[in-house]
Amino acid sequence: EDQVTQSPEALRLQEGESSSLNCSYTVSGLRGLFWYRQDPGKGPEFLFTLYSAGEEKEKERLKATLTKKESFLHITAPKPEDSATYLCAVQAWANNDMRFGAGTRLTVKP
């Protein structure tokens, strides 16, 4: 069965303090691994799709990387506006849906 585990559950950083969020996954035939950002009371906002091990994508202060077992979302010099819950999801070739992790709740203090 496809599984996604995110760690840590919650992360508190000072503004400018870089860190990484982890997404460990097991899937039969990875079609894609997705990162989303979710603000309270809103739907998830798409950030990145990664398709194969070794792939990296960047957007502003965020960089996502992928191996055969896990993905990392690196946050460089975060700002308070980066505070949100970050969700990781995988999609297998055999399935139509995405399997989501429980998310990492990130708080960045000024």
Added chain:
Amino acid sequence: GAGVSQSPSNKVTEKGKDVELRCDPISGHTALYWYRQSLGQGLEFLIYFQGNSAPDKSGLPSDRFSAERTGGSVSTLTIQRTQQEDSAVYLCASSSPRYNEQFFGPGTRLTVL
């Protein structure tokens, strides 16, 4: 270029009543998904529509849940005889034929009293 829209944004109902939740996908997106997000939990897949193909209903938790998609566009999720455990945020997403990234609506927060 409007995004995915959902209505209502909030719905409070009494146990045993039926509710209908609506989703308008992004124009041109052929795939439509419904998910449920309970407090502190991850997103749970409910149902998937792709064009005119038969929907994938494998995530529906019980036969009280059903969904339809008319004309390949708007979708309605219906929950019959609501129970308190149905309280959650119901999210709709759509994706284009070319890319499989899913774009989400703002959700409908359902509260069953």
